[in-house]
Amino acid sequence: MQIAETLLIAIDELSKLPGIGKKTAQRLALHIIKSDKESAEKLAKAIIDLKEKLMLCKKCFNLSEDELCEICKNPKRDQSTICVVEEVSDVIAIEKSHEFNGLYHVLGGVLSPLMGIGAENLRIKELINRFHDEEIKEVILALNPDTEGETTSLYLAKLIKPLGVKVTRIARGIPIGGDLEFADEATIGKAMLNRIDL
């Protein structure tokens, strides 16, 4: 097989990305070759910038261009509420909902004895320290509703409640646009239990 080395290298590098196979990588590489030079340079710069410009906010561990992220720096955000999430992607998801105006705390995962992840591997100590430094009134736990997420939520609630801080958890129920018929029993059960007055 005699293919230009440069193309093979690009296909190889692109196919290292998650969910990108060799065929997709080839299509992407050929697309880049056909597009103008400026687009390719902008894409390459954006990739480099991800590593060079971004760091973790020293307060909430969200992605940030400074020591403190845009959210922690913003005086208009409610400084008394912290939403605890697993990953940075969850911050993005919640920000997109435009329903939360408080601060965040990115745990960096959930407790998982099977994977060898204990409390010391997560940013739990850093979360607890924030109750001393900041005036927190409520902690909203927004971890994924799986076994590890639930366990971690209970663990955190036990840890935080004695500090006199209100601990809540985001609601489980039928997703908007979802269909009762296709919802699983556990979700329907939770939705029934957590019904609200109209």
Place this chain on the structure above:
Amino acid sequence: MQIAETLLIAIDELSKLPGIGKKTAQRLALHIIKSDKESAEKLAKAIIDLKEKLMLCKKCFNLSEDELCEICKNPKRDQSTICVVEEVSDVIAIEKSHEFNGLYHVLGGVLSPLMGIGAENLRIKELINRFHDEEIKEVILALNPDTEGETTSLYLAKLIKPLGVKVTRIARGIPIGGDLEFADEATIGKAMLNRIDL
């Protein structure tokens, strides 16, 4: 929504790639952030190199790092056979089959009156010129088996045959690993017509 600008730019640039939506772009960007700096730099360099190092071979219009591509430069390839394809991706597909040892000619598309693509928009003149400069004995037409591909094949055959060059077309039939039951009528019909002696 308060997300680091660098991340938003990267998501935006990545989602310009074909088949990559905003969600996938976000997953890719977060993956790059988590991977080591060297990987990100290699990926960015590979993308830049695609535009900086690659050009079209001046003989066959395949992708190349030099004036002539690896295939045209290779004296071990059969210099008397040219395989005509639509795009560079077709050269890669045929090279991967390891069944062809001749030269290529990348047309750059197919005739398509509806899209306003005529003979003058393709590299047909350049193909014809090769019959004067090189000692070509056979031209294999390997265009896609759709209406435009078939029309272009017939057009090229009419043009090339009078020059005393043998013109063939790659076989249509049931793909290897395919299932007769699920093959369409046109493919089965062609496979019947083009049956071979055993």
